[in-house]
Amino acid sequence: MDSFFARYKNPLVLIAVLLAQTIGLAVQVKRPDTGERDGHHVRMVRLWAVSIALPFERIVHGTGRDIRGAWTNYINLLHVRQHNRDLEQEVAQLRLEQVALSEDAIQGHRLQALLEFQRHYISTTVAAQVIGTSGSDQSRVIYIDKGSANGLKPDMAVITPDGVVGKLRDVFPHTAQVLELDDPSSGAGVVLESTRILGILRGTVAGGIQINNLTADSRIQPGERVLTSGGDQVYPRGLNVGTIESIKPDPEHQPYMAIAIHPATRLEQLEEVLVITGTQTTLPAQMQKDLSGAAATAEAARAASTATERLPGIEDPAHPTAGAANTLVPPRPLPALHSDRFTPGATPPAAELKPGGDGATSTSGSSPGSAP
Amino acid sequence: MATRSYTSRREAEQYAFHPAVALLIPLVAVVLQATGSKVFPRLALLDLPLIVTIFFAVARRSPVAGTLTGAAIGLFQDAFTNQPIGVNGMAKAVVGYMAANIGVRLDVENTKTRALLVCSFSLVQSILLYLIRSRLLGVQGLQVLWLHELLRAIANAAVAIPVFFVLDRVKRQE
Numbered sequence: 001m002d003s004f005f006a007r008y009k010n011p012l013v014l015i016a017v018l019l020a021q022t023i024g025l026a027v028q029v030k031r032p033d034t035g036e037r038d039g040h041h042v043r044m045v046r047l048w049a050v051s052i053a054l055p056f057e058r059i060v061h062g063t064g065r066d067i068r069g070a071w072t073n074y075i076n077l078l079h080v081r082q083h084n085r086d087l088e089q090e091v092a093q094l095r096l097e098q099v100a101l102s103e104d105a106i107q108g109h110r111l112q113a114l115l116e117f118q119r120h121y122i123s124t125t126v127a128a129q130v131i132g133t134s135g136s137d138q139s140r141v142i143y144i145d146k147g148s149a150n151g152l153k154p155d156m157a158v159i160t161p162d163g164v165v166g167k168l169r170d171v172f173p174h175t176a177q178v179l180e181l182d183d184p185s186s187g188a189g190v191v192l193e194s195t196r197i198l199g200i201l202r203g204t205v206a207g208g209i210q211i212n213n214l215t216a217d218s219r220i221q222p223g224e225r226v227l228t229s230g231g232d233q234v235y236p237r238g239l240n241v242g243t244i245e246s247i248k249p250d251p252e253h254q255p256y257m258a259i260a261i262h263p264a265t266r267l268e269q270l271e272e273v274l275v276i277t278g279t280q281t282t283l284p285a286q287m288q289k290d291l292s293g294a295a296a297t298a299e300a301a302r303a304a305s306t307a308t309e310r311l312p313g314i315e316d317p318a319h320p321t322a323g324a325a326n327t328l329v330p331p332r333p334l335p336a337l338h339s340d341r342f343t344p345g346a347t348p349p350a351a352e353l354k355p356g357g358d359g360a361t362s363t364s365g366s367s368p369g370s371a372p
Numbered sequence: 373m374a375t376r377s378y379t380s381r382r383e384a385e386q387y388a389f390h391p392a393v394a395l396l397i398p399l400v401a402v403v404l405q406a407t408g409s410k411v412f413p414r415l416a417l418l419d420l421p422l423i424v425t426i427f428f429a430v431a432r433r434s435p436v437a438g439t440l441t442g443a444a445i446g447l448f449q450d451a452f453t454n455q456p457i458g459v460n461g462m463a464k465a466v467v468g469y470m471a472a473n474i475g476v477r478l479d480v481e482n483t484k485t486r487a488l489l490v491c492s493f494s495l496v497q498s499i500l501l502y503l504i505r506s507r508l509l510g511v512q513g514l515q516v517l518w519l520h521e522l523l524r525a526i527a528n529a530a531v532a533i534p535v536f537f538v539l540d541r542v543k544r545q546e
Contacts, residue, residue: 010435014469017443021458021465025508028456042457049451053403060407132452135405137416138501139453143406169454179454184511205515252513268413 038170047172050143054175057132058145065129095294102294122236124278125159126150130270131175137207140183144273147174155234157276163240163264164188164228165273176275180267181241182209189231190241195219198229201241201261209242211259212250220247226261236279240264387431387543397539398424398445406452417524419494421445422464423532426493427539429468430475438475442468456509463500467493483533490532494525 005012028042038046128144146152148171158165158178166186170177179186182203190201190211197220199211214220224244230237242263250258336343389397401420409416425445429438446464450457471493480486498521505511 010439010469010473013436014439014465017439017465018462021443021447021462022508025456025458025462025504028458029509045447045457046451049448052399053406053452056403057407057410060411064411130410132406133409133416134453135402135409135416135449136419136453139455141452141454142410177454183454185454206517206520 043170046170050172050175050177053132054143057143061129061131061145098290098294102298106295121280121282122276122278123280124276125274126152126277128176128273128275130273138205140180140186140203140207140267141169142178142180142270144176144178144275145174146275147172147176149173151277152176152275153277157235157239158273159239159276160265160270160273162266163242164235165265165267165270167234168275178273181263182207182267187232188235188241189229190226191229192220192244193225193227195224198231199226199259201226209261209263211261212253212256214257214259215255216249216257220244220257220259222246236276387433389428389431389542389544393542394428394441397542398428398441398448402445402449402452405449417527418531419497419524419528420531420535421449421460422467422494422497423490423528423535424539425464425468426471426490426532427536429471430480430489431543433472433475435469435472438468438472439465440468442466455505459501459504459509462504463497466500467497470496486536487529487533491525491529494528495521498524 028039126146128146128150130142131145132143134141144158152168152171154168154171156168158167164181166178166180166183168176169179180203181188181201184203184205186203188201190199191197192199195217197214197217200213201209201211203209211226222244226241226244228235228237228239228241242261245260245262248258248260250256341347398421401424405415405418405420425438425442428441432438432441442464443461446459446461447457449460449464453460471489474480474489478485480489498516502514502516506514
């Protein structure tokens with residue numbers, strides 16, 4: 001007769017495996033005393049797994065980049081010139097806008113300094129390529145090709161020129177895991193641009209992002225921009241998060257609303273990101289230089305406008321007739337010293353003239369002059 | 373008198389794999405899932421490691437091997453996510469166990485059977501993952517999008533058929 005263990009070997013193995021993993025889950029859920037997200041052994045397991053996959057991810061990413069580069073740099077040049085022109089126009093437009101806003105910005109900074117108001121500006125960033133993902137739509141993380149060897153640390157903000165992507169979760173020597181904003185475990189402190197209402201942004205199971213800690217407010221409208229508030233000490237203040245897409249009651253969190261946000265960055269098609277490695281409370285040097293240049297340009301434009309107003313013009317602005325219609329009046333001829341038949345008024349009317357007659361006879365009061 | 377039919381003979385067949393194949397194919401499946409999702413974001417809907425787990429479990433027809441294979445593949449898959457390690461390990465261990473038990477009783481060489489098997493186990497995994505996250509991990513406000521999970525099951529079944537045909541070439545009969 002078979003023993004108990006031999007008879008029920010299969011279910012016993014299953015129960016043992018499940019029990020071991022349940023214990024492992026319980027150990028992981030209890031947060032480590034060191035304050036890190038994962039314990040030492042869990043981190044080692046993740047490091048081994050990522051180290052196995054990293055070379056393949058780099059090869060695939062490099063191959064794809066080379067193919068895309070060959071296509072865009074040599075084959076697909078049809079629209080490069082037009083794209084270049086469009087970009088130049090956009091840059092010129094942005095420069096003009098910068099000139100207009102520079103003075104307000106400088107005044108704002110002066111006022112902030114007076115009030116001893118501290119704001120953190122981005123000082124240093126590290127560019128990184130996205131080389132992989134978690135492979136699951138229930139865990140929205142991406143892997144980048146930079147790690148602790150490049151100065152990266154956990155909880156550093158990750159952005160693109162369009163907006164916020166997320167933050168670093170796990171950092172390994174040559175790669176790092178980025179937790180995207182649309183992951184259910186992700187969160188960020190945000191502020192609505194026009195109404196300045198503070199909120200907390202969270203990812204949803206469906207892969208979206210929403211604010212779910214605000215009550216109904218008529219001031220909150222779709223289309224309003226959402227920025228980072230800086231209150232979470234992770235994302236610097238003022239970074240673009242997205243725009244409000246819809247506002248609906250949240251049945252699971254009454255009386256709060258579910259404010260869906262359309263992210264500014266296309267989180268599912270990321271190629272390059274910037275990791276914010278340093279912030280400072282003063283304006284970065286490049287930004288100061290740009291603002292100074294823009295302010296100088298604005299000052300020069302104002303001075304030119306003032307000088308133009310003061311220069312003498314063809315018409316005296318103080319004269320009442322200035323601005324009247326420009327009609328050319330021919331100068332009146334001087335009166336003749338000795339009148340003759342060409343003198344105005346010396347020629348008789350045509351009705352009194354006879355063919356073959358002397359046309360020099362004058363019927364007007366003026367006496368005909370002697371023939372020269 | 374019981375007759376032995378051709379299908380019952382096929383049911384008794386067990387297959388083995390070269391150790392390198394047994395190690396590389398799950399590795400490739402997980403890495404392909406992680407890397408491919410970056411190139412094709414829609415690929416995140418699929419679960420290639422699940423397909424490989426089911427294949428090995430029904431081919432070996434050993435519940436112990438199916439359990440251990442599923443657990444190992446799931447743990448490796450968990451290492452790439454931000455979830456605690458063991459969530460997919462537990463789910464795929466159960467799927468591997470069940471797939472191996474069914475593989476002993478049914479003819480799993482048939483294409484329709486394979487598709488139905490993968491579709492069913494994909495839904496079973498979705499339920500298990502929901503239970504693990506909500507009951508064991510205590511995640512609040514967890515919602516399951518059943519239509520999305522159904523689409524995932526159908527997509528897994530569709531991809532599994534050609535994958536199984538390719539993997540059939542590496543089987544070694546015991």
